[in-house]
Amino acid sequence: MKNIYTAIFMALCIAQEDVDNYTGLQYIRVEAGNDNTSQTAYFDDLRFFPSDASMITYTYNLSGNLTSVCDENDLYAYYEYDDLGRTTFNRDDDRNIVSHERYHLGNPADFIFYDDTPDGLFYEDQQITFIPNEKTGNYELDFGDNTTPVSGSDGASFTHTYSYSGTYTVTFSLIINGESFSKIRTITIYENQ
Numbered sequence: 001m002k003n004i005y006t007a008i009f010m011a012l013c014i015a016q017e018d019v020d021n022y023t024g025l026q027y028i029r030v031e032a033g034n035d036n037t038s039q040t041a042y043f044d045d046l047r048f049f050p051s052d053a054s055m056i057t058y059t060y061n062l063s064g065n066l067t068s069v070c071d072e073n074d075l076y077a078y079y080e081y082d083d084l085g086r087t088t089f090n091r092d093d094d095r096n097i098v099s100h101e102r103y104h105l106g107n108p109a110d111f112i113f114y115d116d117t118p119d120g121l122f123y124e125d126q127q128i129t130f131i132p133n134e135k136t137g138n139y140e141l142d143f144g145d146n147t148t149p150v151s152g153s154d155g156a157s158f159t160h161t162y163s164y165s166g167t168y169t170v171t172f173s174l175i176i177n178g179e180s181f182s183k184i185r186t187i188t189i190y191e192n193q
Helices: 002-015
Strands: 028-032 039-043 057-060 066-070 076-081 087-091 097-100 111-114 127-132 138-142 150-153 158-161 166-176 179-190
Touching: 127 166, 150 158
Parallel strands: none
Antiparallel strands: 028 039, 057 066, 066 076, 076 087, 087 097, 111 127, 127 158, 138 150, 138 166, 166 179
């Protein structure tokens, strides 16, 4: 019986690639061979069970997130996470992407506007800068004063000048990976003093 296990481990050892660069966190080290040769290999996720049994194996990372599932047919599903522990990719046995999640904190279509006046107010004929918070995607900015909306992408800022005093509704529309977001804010423009 010992020779059968030695032969199996020898076959696995010979098939093992890149042993020196093994990056698993936990592993089994196996040395197998005869008196003349010896091979060392590292294994992760070994499954020993009776041939007529079925088994599902789960692996987790150090944060406790599920990283893979091996089903009773020896097919794997893999799971990847972002820095906050949220699922980002689900992959099949061949590591093809099955699903991908993208997260947005708040409304990515938010923006700010500012000027450089000491009182922080906005006035007629004054150049005002509009800056999107999101640095990816395509967007349109409607200044609410019947001028032509402007389009941009990847976080480019815009400047605009209002010719008349009043309160204007500014609409910012953003498209990221086919998903649409919008944000409406009002801006008050005062008469020049």
